[in-house]
Amino acid sequence: MKLYAISDIHTDFIENWNLIKQIGNYHHDALIVAGDISDNLDVIKKTLDLLQNKFKYVFYTPGNHELWTRDYHHNSLHKLDTIINLCNNRGVITKPHKFKAHWIIPLFSWYHCKIPLNKNNIIQEWTDYHLCQWPLLQMDLAEYFGSLNEQYLINYENSVISFSHFLPTAKLLPDPKYLKFKKLPDVSVSTVLAAQIKLIGSQIHIFGHSHINYDILIDDVRYIQNALRYPRERKENLVNLKFVLEIDE
Ligand SMILES: [Fe+2]
Ligand SMILES: [Fe+2]
Structure with missing residues (x-):
């Protein structure tokens, strides 16, 4: 069986x-x-079904x-x-899954930011600050989303392939200039x-979010990113699935 990766498919754009x-x-x-995939639940369902x-x-x-x-x-x-419930109802896998010699481990994540946010601190052009709504939490969002993975942070004997939406390190971004x-x-x-990827002994980590593709050691x-991106960000209107590795079931 071949394992492929993609991120940021943004199927609310008709081109995507x-x-x-x-x-x-x-x-x-x-x-x-x-x-x-999208912020619209109907688009998410439709895309996962497809x-x-x-x-x-x-x-x-x-x-x-x-x-x-x-x-x-x-x-x-x-x-x-x-x-997560609509994934469970459809058989879309959002929890660790074991194949013969490999584990695939999804990791919930969010980037570090302090909440509640002071209006003067928000990055005005960043939509998450306007459209996400968070309950009051005792920890920052990166910590909170990390805590959702806690039960899966064990020492896996087999080879581990993990994935997340966000980046474990700024080394996966080009110089801001x-x-x-x-x-x-x-x-x-x-x-x-980053700490969790190390703890579970991940050998390959797939990520998204930055819309900047990587395949780097x-x-x-x-670390692999294969983002489809927004139509305006692509030179060619093509979808390339990134082949990651061959896996025995
Ligand atoms: Fe994206
Ligand atoms: Fe994103």
Whole structure:
């Protein structure tokens, strides 16, 4: 079985939806979707159903867009639960899964930011600050999302492939002088995630969010991003699934 990866498919853009629809049948293979499908629950459901029909296994963790609450009447954590439930109802995998010699481990994550946010501190152009709604928590969001993984932080004997939406390190971003959005490093990285990737002995980690594709080895971990991105960010209107590795079931 082949394992493929993609992130940031943003299928609320019709161009992206059409590209995902055009993916052929991979009925013997698995796909990791590392967050940012849409903020609209109907689009999320429709996209997961489409992918479930094309792949034998679909692995998924929500990104920040999924937790925007503009069409949702509860807070972002409630929405996270709703999305995990709709995954469970469809057989989309959001928990660790064991194959013969490999584990695939989804890791919930958020970037570090302090809440409640002072209006003077928010990055005005960053939509999460306007559209996410958080209950009062005793810890920062990176810590809180990290705590959701606690039960899965064990020493896995087999080879481990993990994935998250956010980045475990700013080393997975170019120098800010090359970034269009200079504050991207401030809304992308979780050191909690970095510690967890190390703890579970991950050899390959797939991530998304920055829309900047990577396949790079840092401290013996292979980090991969394969973001479809927004239509305006692509030169070609093509979807490339990133082949990660061959896995025995
Ligand atoms: Fe994205
Ligand atoms: Fe994102």
